Amino acid sequence: MSFFSTSSNHPSFWLDYANLFKQKKSKNFEELVFVVLDTETTGFDKFQDRILSIGALKIQNNIIQVHEVLDIYIRQEKFNKETVAVHGILKNSKRKRVEETVAIQQFLEYVGDAIIVAHHASFDIGMINMALKRMGLPKLKNIVLDTGTLYKKTLIKSYLVQPQQHYTLDDLADKFAISKKDRHTALGDAYITAVAFLKLLTKIKEKKELTLKNLR
Amino acid sequence: MKNLISERIADFLKNYPPFNLMDDKLLDTLSQEVSIVYKEKNSVVFSMDENPHPNFYVVHKGAIELSNTKTNVIADFCDEGDIFGLRPLIAKENYRLEAKAYEESILYAIPIASFKPITDSNPDISNFLTESFASNTRNPYNKKAKITPQESPYNIDTGKDIILTDFQPVRYSKRIVSCGPRYSIQKAAQQMTKNRIGSILICEKDLPIGIITDKDLRNKVVTGNHSITSSVKTIMSSPVVTYPKKMTITQAQMAMMKNDISHLILTEDGTVNTPAVGILSKNDVMVSLGDNPAVIVKAIKRARKIKQIKELRKSIMVLLKGYLEQNIPMALISKIISELNDTCIKQVIHISLQKMKTPPPVKFAWLALGSQGRGEQLLHTDQDNALVFDDVPEDLLPETTDYFLNLSKKVTKGLNKIGYEYCPADMMASNPKWCLSLKEWKNKISYWIINPGPNQVLMSSIFFDYSLAYGERSLLDQMSDHIFKSVKKYPIFLVHIANGALQNPSPTGFFRQFLVEQDGQHKDFFDLKSRALRPLIDAARVLILSHSIKGISNTWERYEKLAELEPNNQDLYLACSYATKALLKFRTKQGILHNDSGRYIELEALTKEEKMKLKRTFKAVKEIQDVISIRFKVSNILG
Structure with a gap:
């Protein structure tokens, strides 16, 4: 692909997606739409591994609409036996699955220009960006928030306690007393992340006004 | 489309009426229409005279307070599984009460448009809703269905026939301890001690025929009139005074006064000809009234589950409010309230200890730090605590530490459940840095005192206000002595x-x-x-x-x-x-x-x-x- 490959070469679903970003975000926090996202993958190698499933749900004004969730399973060429133990997704289980390109298109339609929230977001976003790259498309344009980083913001800053380098989703679920029943399914993890995110917003609000700027 | 989240919602709802009356398919479809609403503490779900929402609510997590903001009267608290905001479903009117998150809560909003057809086609469900709406007890059968007698000695029985809403239904113990008439007095007394109760019921063929109370033991046995080996039949009060279980607090008080007795036996039909279903002591009545610290302490000590302690802490708040209104001296108020809070903490530790597979390997002490340690904590705040255990040989230290960390995790979780927030700086015994042997603590304290940087000063300022919450005082004294000795030196x-x-x-x-x-x-x-x-x-x-x-x-x-x-x-x-x-x-x-x-x-x-x-x-x-x-x-x- 040449350097001058212009956006006009891109399929219409991408153009529709990209067009959404021309509008400015609302200043009113209650009107902002957040898409909380989790992906299950065949492994942790950005180049070798593939996305197995994408789970996502929307939050607006502290409300999650149950019928508005995204739960996609992707048909696999590549398969990593070792991570089956984690997410329990087998290569040929009976669930309905789609091609990666279809999944990404559905995801873009779902997410629109919403603010993406994920736990250790850089990994999930990286995986999706790699899939986009394979389709010859640019990276995601959304604003991304990481619940791991947000959590660290709520901890008391003092030298007494060295915060851990990383807080896992399990750590957050324990701290906020969220049930871990559906851990390691994309949608289940997305739900845990969503509840943790809402609780984090309350904590952050105690210290400063809730604006998108203050979260980034 | 059915998805994992809607499945979880259905799993939850099917445990509570009226959803338990629905068939699975309907419930599945309904669950997909639900919105999940997060409410931070003190935020309003709907206010009085607000236009009706297109949905009603089920509490998934947390608690909702319903109140009339004009008269300042709290109408109800809704816990997990309770429904509220039914007015738009039944009448097309504005809300008459305000609903506010008493705790941080997660609610399921059920759309009325999807729910209405279900109620219309299912008379059981519509009956339930009308009844629960009309009687103001939001869940006429909920509590009974949820808790079996074995699980809970304390039980709110929201009898659905109660019309006088200003008279609360009484809480009674469904855990009846009884024995046969030929039991020896000694054995019966042992039973009473074991169960920490002041009375035992004597039953023959499941029917109550008599009762023995502490008073009987004192008046008839300790005086020497009867020997402890004789049968309970010789000293029991008989026949027993029985009542039906649907009683209000006031009715129970009247019955006790009228008969000059301290225990009422509640039977299925209210006569001695049916088995006993519950027992109601003067103490239970006092707890229901919630105005006496001694009875609350007693109730806390009898609690077997953390959830019951959480309930009792609500009574503590009522008590505190009353004291402040009556302008009782602060020193006295804080003594009483701290004592009650201490008792709660002790009981949480006690319950946690019983959940451990083995007893503690060595002596230990649970320290309350910060405001709790100073006995100045009246409202629920963060938990700050630490654990010290007796020194063990070097090779046993890792496994001993593990044991106490495990215990601490259970305790801090329990404390969180009853309303103490986790410490945001993680100063809790569940943190390996705050769960140490005596020797390790002494080293740590010495380090703070010898190298007083700003962190060490802050650490010691939190730590040095400790007091004993549970366990061995001698460990604490040794720590205090060590502190004073070190401070003298530096x-x-x-x-x-x-x-x-x-x-x-x-x-x-x-x-x-x-x-x-x-x-x-x-x-x-x-x-x-x-x-x-x-x-x-x-x-x-x-x-x-x-x-x-x-x-x-x-x-x-x-x-x-x-x-x-x-x-x-x-x-x-x-x-x-x-x-x-x-x-x-x-x-x-x-x-x-x-x-x-x-x-x-x-x-x-x-x-x-x-x-x-x-x-x-x-x-x-x-x-x-x-x-x-x-x-x-x-x-x-x-x-």
């Missing part, structure tokens, strides 16, 4: 913590105006804790440490002791003692008013008199800081 430590005590922001500005917060959620509010209370608390700690006084961690008691030790400064110390109490009362009242920790005060809402009162306490703050600054020559050394 007196420079005192200067550092004195300096720490002077670091708090000042309450008033140059023109004696209140200084308020500049930004954040509490912008323009006055931070009572760091600007007024903490300087007094910090100063008391330095002074008491310099006198090596052990075992007093409460701030005003420390000042009283100081007044005794230094007669020339008596006036100032007593003023400080008074100021601490006044500020704490202020904070508590504010906290109850806003259902928070009371730390931030809205100055606008104060009367002129209250503001004057606040300002008077600041004088003591200023003077005690001067004393410390001069006595420990803080400026000379650190300047």
Whole structure:
């Protein structure tokens, strides 16, 4: 692909997606739409591994609409036996699955220009960006928030306690007393992340006004 | 489309009426229409006279308070599984009550448009809803269905026939301890002791024929009239006075007075010809009234599940509110409330210990730190705690530490359940840094005292206000002795913590105006804790440490002791003692008013008199800081 490959070469679903970003975000926090996202993958190698499933749900004004969730399973060429133990997704289980390109298109339609929230977001976003790259498309344009980083913001800053380098989703679920029943399914993890995110917003609000700027 | 989240919602709903009456397919479809609503503490779900929402609500997590904001009457609390906001479903009217999140809550909003067809086609469901709406008891059969008698000795029986809503239904014990008429008195008494109860029912073929109470044992056995080997039949009161189980508190009180008895037996049809279903003691009635600390203590000690303690803590808040309204002296209020909170904590530890597979390998002590340690914690705040265990040989240390960490995790989780937030700085016994052997603690304390950097000073300021919450006092005493010995050796430590005590922001500005917060959620509010209370608390700690006084961690008691030790400064110390109490009362009242920790005060809402009162306490703050600054020559050394 040449350097001058212009956006006009891109399929219409991408153009529709990209067009959404021309509008400015609302200043009113209650009107902002957040898409909380989790992906299950065949492994942790950005180049070798593939996305197995994408789970996502929307939050607006502290409300999650149950019928508005995204739960996609992707048909696999590549398969990593070792991570089956984690997410329990087998290569040929009976669930309905789609091609990666279809999944990404559905995801873009779902997410629109919403603010993406994920736990250790850089990994999930990286995986999706790699899939986009394979389709010859640019990276995601959304604003991304990481619940791991947000959590660290709520901890008391003092030298007494060295915060851990990383807080896992399990750590957050324990701290906020969220049930871990559906851990390691994309949608289940997305739900845990969503509840943790809402609780984090309350904590952050105690210290400063809730604006998108203050979260980034 | 059915998805994992809607499945979980269906799993939850099917445990509670009226959803348990629906068939699975319908419930699945309904669950997909639900919205999940997150409500932070104190946020309003709907207010009085608000237009009806297109849905009603089920509490998934947390608690919702329904109240009439005009008359200030709380109508109901809704817990997990309870439904509320039914008015739009039944009548096309605006809400008559306000619904507010009493705790941080997650609600399921059920769309009425999808639910209405279900109620119309299923008479059971519509009956349930009409009944629960009309009787104002939101869930006529909920509690009975949820808890079986074995699980819970305390049970709210919201009998659905009760029409007099101002008379609360009585709570009675469904766990009946009984024995046959040929049991020996001794055996019966052992049963009573084991179950910590004051009475035992005598049954023949499942029917109640008599009862023995503590009083019978005292009057008939201890006096020597009967031997402990004779049968219970010889001393039991018979026949028993029985009543039907649907009673209000008032009815129960009347029945006890009328018959001059302390225990009522509740049977299926209210006569002696049907099996007993519950027993109601005077103590139960008192708990229901919630106005007596002694009965609450008793109830806490009998609790077998953390959830029951959470319920009882609500009664503690009612009690606290009452005390404050009656203007009872603060020192007394905080003694009683701290005692009750301590009992809750003890019971949580007790329950957690029983959940452990083995008893503790060595002696240990659970320390309450910070405000809880000082006995100044009236409202629910964060938990700060630590654990110390007796020294073990080096090779056993890892597994011993593991045991106590495990225990601590259970306890902190339990405390969180009953309303203590986790400490945001992780100063809790579940943190490996705060769960140590005696020797490890001594090393840590020595390190703080010998290297008093700002962190060490802050650490010790939180830690040195410890008090024993559970376990071995001797471990604590050894730690205290170690602290005093080390401080004597390194007196420079005192200067550092004195300096720490002077670091708090000042309450008033140059023109004696209140200084308020500049930004954040509490912008323009006055931070009572760091600007007024903490300087007094910090100063008391330095002074008491310099006198090596052990075992007093409460701030005003420390000042009283100081007044005794230094007669020339008596006036100032007593003023400080008074100021601490006044500020704490202020904070508590504010906290109850806003259902928070009371730390931030809205100055606008104060009367002129209250503001004057606040300002008077600041004088003591200023003077005690001067004393410390001069006595420990803080400026000379650190300047």
